Amino acid sequence: MIRFEKRPQPSRLSSLATPLLAVMATMVFGGFLFAVLGKDPVQSIVTIFWEPLFGEFAFYYRPQLLIKGAPLVLIAIGLALGFKAGVWNIGAEGQYIMGAIFGAGVGLAFYPTESFWVFPLMILAGAFGGWMWATIPAILKVKFGTNEILVSLMLVYVAEQFLASMSLGLLKNPEGFGFPGSRNLQQYASAHNTDIIAGSGMHWGVVAALIAVIFAYVLLARHRLGFAIRVTGEAPRAARFGGVNPSRLILFCLGISGMLAGLAGMFEVSGPAGQITIDFNVGYGFTAIIVAFLGRLHPIGIMFAGLLMALTYIGGDIAQSQLQLPAAAIQVFQGMLLFFLLAFDLLTNYRVRIGSSEFPT
Amino acid sequence: MTTPLLSLRRLSKAYPGVVANDDVSLEIGRGEIHALLGENGAGKSTLVKMIYGLVKPDSGNMQLNEAVFTPKDPRTARASGVGMVFQHFSLFDALTVAENIALGMEDAPAMSQLAARIREVSENYGLPLSPDRIVGDLSAGEQQRVEIIRCLLQDPKLLIMDEPTSVLTPQEVAVLFETLNKLRAEGTAILYISHKLEEIRTLCDTATILRLGKVVGTCVPADTTARDMAEMMVGTTLKTPKRSGSEPGEVILKLDQLSLPPASAFGMPLREISLSLRKGEILGIGGVAGNGQDELLGSLSGETRASVGMIEYKSRDMADMGPNARRKIGLLSAPEERLGHAAAPDMSLIENAMLTGATREGLEKGGMLNWSAAGDFADRIIEAFDVRTPSAANAARSLSGGNLQKFVIGREVLQRPEVFVVNQPTWGVDASAAAAIRQALLDLAKSGAALIVISQDLDELMEISDWFAALNEGRLSQPRPAIGLTVEEIGLMLGGAHDLETAHV
Numbered sequence: 001m002i003r004f005e006k007r008p009q010p011s012r013l014s015s016l017a018t019p020l021l022a023v024m025a026t027m028v029f030g031g032f033l034f035a036v037l038g039k040d041p042v043q044s045i046v047t048i049f050w051e052p053l054f055g056e057f058a059f060y061y062r063p064q065l066l067i068k069g070a071p072l073v074l075i076a077i078g079l080a081l082g083f084k085a086g087v088w089n090i091g092a093e094g095q096y097i098m099g100a101i102f103g104a105g106v107g108l109a110f111y112p113t114e115s116f117w118v119f120p121l122m123i124l125a126g127a128f129g130g131w132m133w134a135t136i137p138a139i140l141k142v143k144f145g146t147n148e149i150l151v152s153l154m155l156v157y158v159a160e161q162f163l164a165s166m167s168l169g170l171l172k173n174p175e176g177f178g179f180p181g182s183r184n185l186q187q188y189a190s191a192h193n194t195d196i197i198a199g200s201g202m203h204w205g206v207v208a209a210l211i212a213v214i215f216a217y218v219l220l221a222r223h224r225l226g227f228a229i230r231v232t233g234e235a236p237r238a239a240r241f242g243g244v245n246p247s248r249l250i251l252f253c254l255g256i257s258g259m260l261a262g263l264a265g266m267f268e269v270s271g272p273a274g275q276i277t278i279d280f281n282v283g284y285g286f287t288a289i290i291v292a293f294l295g296r297l298h299p300i301g302i303m304f305a306g307l308l309m310a311l312t313y314i315g316g317d318i319a320q321s322q323l324q325l326p327a328a329a330i331q332v333f334q335g336m337l338l339f340f341l342l343a344f345d346l347l348t349n350y351r352v353r354i355g356s357s358e359f360p361t
Numbered sequence: 362m363t364t365p366l367l368s369l370r371r372l373s374k375a376y377p378g379v380v381a382n383d384d385v386s387l388e389i390g391r392g393e394i395h396a397l398l399g400e401n402g403a404g405k406s407t408l409v410k411m412i413y414g415l416v417k418p419d420s421g422n423m424q425l426n427e428a429v430f431t432p433k434d435p436r437t438a439r440a441s442g443v444g445m446v447f448q449h450f451s452l453f454d455a456l457t458v459a460e461n462i463a464l465g466m467e468d469a470p471a472m473s474q475l476a477a478r479i480r481e482v483s484e485n486y487g488l489p490l491s492p493d494r495i496v497g498d499l500s501a502g503e504q505q506r507v508e509i510i511r512c513l514l515q516d517p518k519l520l521i522m523d524e525p526t527s528v529l530t531p532q533e534v535a536v537l538f539e540t541l542n543k544l545r546a547e548g549t550a551i552l553y554i555s556h557k558l559e560e561i562r563t564l565c566d567t568a569t570i571l572r573l574g575k576v577v578g579t580c581v582p583a584d585t586t587a588r589d590m591a592e593m594m595v596g597t598t599l600k601t602p603k604r605s606g607s608e609p610g611e612v613i614l615k616l617d618q619l620s621l622p623p624a625s626a627f628g629m630p631l632r633e634i635s636l637s638l639r640k641g642e643i644l645g646i647g648g649v650a651g652n653g654q655d656e657l658l659g660s661l662s663g664e665t666r667a668s669v670g671m672i673e674y675k676s677r678d679m680a681d682m683g684p685n686a687r688r689k690i691g692l693l694s695a696p697e698e699r700l701g702h703a704a705a706p707d708m709s710l711i712e713n714a715m716l717t718g719a720t721r722e723g724l725e726k727g728g729m730l731n732w733s734a735a736g737d738f739a740d741r742i743i744e745a746f747d748v749r750t751p752s753a754a755n756a757a758r759s760l761s762g763g764n765l766q767k768f769v770i771g772r773e774v775l776q777r778p779e780v781f782v783v784n785q786p787t788w789g790v791d792a793s794a795a796a797a798i799r800q801a802l803l804d805l806a807k808s809g810a811a812l813i814v815i816s817q818d819l820d821e822l823m824e825i826s827d828w829f830a831a832l833n834e835g836r837l838s839q840p841r842p843a844i845g846l847t848v849e850e851i852g853l854m855l856g857g858a859h860d861l862e863t864a865h866v
Contacts (some may be wrong), residue, residue: 222729224730237704238701
């Protein structure tokens with residue numbers, strides 16, 4: 001008989017090894033999946049993990065890594081703060097959309113005025129949009145005890161409808177020949193989130209993501225508020241006894257994660273995407289949940305996890321075009337990563353005992 | 362003499378790093394009430410777990426009714442006639458008595474039949490209990506009766522009872538003893554685990570004393586003084602805490618008609634609690650668990666807020682003050698539940714020192730936490746209260762219950778409280794550590810602090826309090842001077858609405 005026995009202390013070694021083990025298991029079983037689909041497993045894995053970094057066209061893919069990684073990290077950092085406290089914001093995708101709409105909306109309102117102040121105002125508006133959207137489930141939870149998982153998730157679909165309405169209505173490009181979608185902000189210098197070093201992929205969103213990583217790290221390690229977040233997640237009653245106000249903490253956690261998701265949306269719409277369109281959002285808000293857990297809810301871990309996830313996106317695209325791997329297979333591959341991570345996670349807190357059925361004292 | 366019912370021969374059981382039982386031999390005869398005495402960690406639990414089939418011995422053997430007895434799980438132990446009543450009940454609050462009992466049976470009869478059997482057993486043994494009542498509405502004593510009846514339905518030859526009186530009022534204890542005496546008269550053997558020596562002296566025929574996993578002595582409790590038994594248990598001479606005898610100062614804490622609604626469906630409201638506490642005084646509050654102890658502590662610690670005018674500390678109203686604001690001005694507390702309330706189980710002792718020490722110990726400046734100062738504070742607690750742990754970086758969960766309790770009490774005492782409210786200060790702590798904790802509380806009072814000590818251990822309260830009051834159904838009795846109170850008077854203060862009838866056999 002196999003049993004799991006709780007460790008008196010979580011094992012530090014396995015908490016570091018778990019993500020690596022999960023990545024390796026994903027490669028092995030993913031390779032098996034690709035083999036069943038009739039592709040060369042080794043070549044597929046190499047294409048996904050090697051090609052974007054060191055392949056022939058790496059000069060093109062490397063900046064993509066930052067462009068795709070930045071919103072993932074930015075959103076995941078916010079989510080992790082909430083997850084650590086047991087506040088489950090599942091609606092980052094909606095907050096991302098609202099941040100983009102608010103940010104782009106402010107930018108477009110100034111069009112065509114060129115001014116240094118346009119872009120900072122857009123940043124503030126984007127942060128506000130995401131914050132506001134996440135504060136709705138927070139207030140409902142604090143006031144009426146609703147479940148933030150359901151409310152935040154449902155607000156994603158509301159945000160998507162709002163996005164469609166904006167691209168067809170208020171924010172539609174008046175010179176767009178009737179096509180849905182806003183003006184392209186890339187062609188409006190004051191509102192364009194441009195590469196800081198041309199061609200590097202290093203736009204302001206990447207800077208924001210780095211700042212968020214450092215901010216979250218210091219908050220969790222050194223600040224009273226970060227400590228309150230950790231205690232609340234570990235033992236809510238002890239946190240209350242220690243003076244944490246649970247309502248305020250919920251408002252903070254949802255608020256900050258919404259704000260960061262909103263920022264991610266704003267940087268995306270003003271940079272890589274350029275315009276508000278019906279299909280503007282591509283699922284960063286949901287993938288960021290995987291990134292947060294893959295990074296063990298630790299800021300530094302999330303930074304690496306975000307890059308890894310971006311890598312599988314880019315590598316997956318290459319594998320689709322070069323090896324004709326179906327898109328669904330790539331999604332299964334990414335899903336496996338979270339699955340194996342959660343499975344191996346058990347080993348951090350539990351020890352596997354085989355054989356004797358004796359009860360521990 | 363007839364052959365014993367159960368004999369244990371040279372049982373040993375080792376766990377990594379600790380020998381729980383070392384060469385333990387023991388005999389229990391039919392119709393004998395046998396006490397098993399020992400401090401926490403002496404190996405009592407491991408020993409009874411072996412008898413009940415929860416743990417396999419490394420060496421040695423057991424005989425039941427002259428046949429080799431090797432229970433591989435509790436089910437086979439029960440089938441051989443061994444029943445056990447645990448200290449912590451495993452009952453579902455939302456189900457009825459009969460449903461709870463049916464859940465624990467291998468082949469439960471129809472509900473109506475079972476209810477009839479429960480009535481029959483409860484009348485026979487003087488354990489008043491209705492099978493249709495919801496368990497969540499029962500007192501702790503009544504819940505224990507459910508567990509006992511569950512065992513008796515299996516018709517056991519040997520009944521193991523683990524600390525059965527720790528949650529009972531003196532009157533409920535009397536009811537229980539009547540029942541146990543009746544069982545003894547019928548020939549049932551009882552293995553009785555307790556650390557309450559006076560009880561053992563009145564109830565038990567023989568006693569085996571364990572220390573560090575070994576049998577260090579046996580005695581006839583009726584002929585041995587409680588002090589001698591305690592010293593055998595501890596292995597050293599016991600230090601009785603010394604009272605301060607200082608003059609009380611001015612009133613520092615005042616409760617006026619403190620009332621709070623219950624926090625949950627099975628919670629207890631607080632009803633019009635009034636008291637005033639002077640500097641240097643210890644008010645002992647007795648009562649059976651679940652009568653408002655947690656709620657009272659929560660309202661004083663600031664976790665729940667009472668209305669304006671109900672709690673006054675140093676002439677300031679506490680209505681809009683949270684836990685940390687109260688800590689800042691010297692009103693400190695230590696809740697009963699160590700893991701998850703007083704301390705976060707998976708966090709280190711350093712982080713747990715930060716949990717309540719941040720404001721008063723200056724471990725925080727402008728929101729930034731000073732971890733090295735918290736580490737020093739944790740080390741000071743470990744040092745001053747003899748907390749046994751490899752280091753302050755260990756998780757709270759990895760400490761034994763008694764050690765963690767010392768840490769939790771020490772953390773508050775070292776913060777120099779002016780009023781200290783503590784619930785169950787020595788619950789699950791071994792005798793010598795308990796004496797040390799009580800001494801620390803007395804010293805605190807001597808230095809001028811006022812204390813409210815909530816406890817279910819009446820001996821403890823009598824030992825340290827100046828005033829005694831009882832909490833019952835969320836109401837507090839009028840505090841009375843502790844010196845000169847008789848057990849009967851205390852019992853009446855505690856009893857309140859619980860049924861007081863003894864067995865009518």
